[in-house]
Amino acid sequence: MKTPRLTSILSCALLASLTLAGCDRTIETLDSGGPLDAMGAPSDGDSETPTGDACSVPGEAITCGDDESTAYCSLIESEQALQFGPCLTLEERECEPGDWKHVPGPAAPPVDEEEDWGDPCSGTDYLCEIEGGVPYWAEQYCDTPLVLSFDASPVEMIAAESTPAATFDISMRDDSCISTDWPSAVTPWLVVDLDGNGSIDGGHELFGSGTSLVDGSHARNGFAALAEFDADGDDDVDGADPRFAELMLWRDWDADRVSTPDELTSLLDSGVERLPVEFEIAVECDERGNCGVQRAAFEHSGGVGELVDVYLTCH
Template sequence: GTATIDHELWHYSIGQLYVFGYAQTRRNLDGCLSRLQVEAWVQGIVMPTAIASNWGSGVSVSFGAPVPSYGTWNSVSKHWLINGGVSWQFIGWGHGQASVVPRTTSTVSPCDNNEPCAAPSGGGTPDSPSPILVDVNGDGYDLTSAADGVLFDIDADGALDRVAWTAAGSDDAWLAMDRNGNGTIDDGSELFGNFTPAYPNQHERLSKNGFDALKFLEGPDYGPSYGDAVIDARDSIYRRLLLWTDRNHNGISEPDELVPLSAAGVLSISTDYKVSRRRDRNGNLFLQRAKSVVNARGVPVSRYVYDVWLSAIAR
């Protein structure tokens, strides 16, 4: 059916350096099995890129971000129709603009006119790093505290961070992708969390969390895929996904610690996640979870994988 695009950006409140936006795609149902997807961000700043997809007649995202200065700020959205989950049809771009003004200016805030508004959320993510963790053997997760963790550049800024980690000898593994093809997992941009690039070669466009990062992998930017909200062998990117089991607990990925997802028996990972909010004894927050299917001695078994917001020691 015919698809329509809606996109708006507002200044949150006079005097506050914050913008809030909304992007939506709607279509008339015509009996075709199709998904809609929308992706949105504010230009000119590093922020999580909002993404949502849905079977049916509509999908929308809301997004917010602090901005560094007063002035005019622009937002952009990409809108997709995925026919039968296979054929990606680009519907078009959405654009928004907002003037961020100091309190001394008499311009009226959208919030004062009863327009849609939301409280600032810092992008909607906790102030900690978040990589997806897979319990390979299904025997539970074993993570350390930050103090007993490792040095690893989790936020991909070129400096090592002291972060909680998998315990020595644990079979738990980080979901990873060697984006630059150098044979090692260099930093958090090659894991799947809130420091993962949403798009190839656009490192300023980050994902909100690890499962949102997987949603971007299903898009045409990463090659042919089956747009069904599941990463599996039907998606070309599946072949590049790895599990990193840091058995010696040194924060360095070594060749024998990196195993392709298929070889590890992980058949699929859903990108549709639920909020969990379970915290372990070391303060690590198991905030989002989604289902995976693993090959357990020849039998497909469903297990949860988690996006874990790790404890970290500030530099």
């Protein structure tokens, strides 16, 4: 199909002064192999080129095209803006945004989808994310600490690129990612100073998949780590549990990923008298791939908030 295109383009070049308008129409309407760009070369077509229409809600889907294809809203890196991507048919979509799947490891037990989002540290979890307007299966790593949202709004994250020199080992593993997005002080980490040195030194002092449990394994999520503080087994960690007073919040005001004494406050001083260890699954992702997965409501002196286990994307 390239020969008719080349012939048409050469004809335009030779007869430009006489038939420019006609050649333009030829370039625009020549069929069979897809549209041509302004220079007469084959374009990538709708399957690869984002539509460029502005949008405001990451993951939003709209119907487009004659065959009821779908376009998705996502961050377009080249434009640094939220735009709708290409129109994709059902066959062109690898997955639907928000879907997840779990591939068990060799010794991993079966996954009950009603109760668990999978074990991020035994086998592999995949979440359907969007990049450039195209859904794909993204592997989820073992970076799942608990944060507190006091007004139950989405977790506020600071882009890793905003603090390029700041690193923090969240998962405490040989292949750890030390450059992830970071929660703002509005949605602080739940932490415990295990060695009593006055600072939070790694993911082992957060509540997530970097936590080492009593049996020596890593916690499969933040709520599993918190459950070890529930000594009386009543599904709440509160003043009746001996280690409740050890729980603190880390509000990293300068986002340098280095804790200081003024950034650490006890739960009680923050108006929180108990935290639940039971949770529900409600996947909510931002445009950078960070996803709140397990979550539970908690009460505090100012109202009702949400305790969220956040799956962080490596950057």
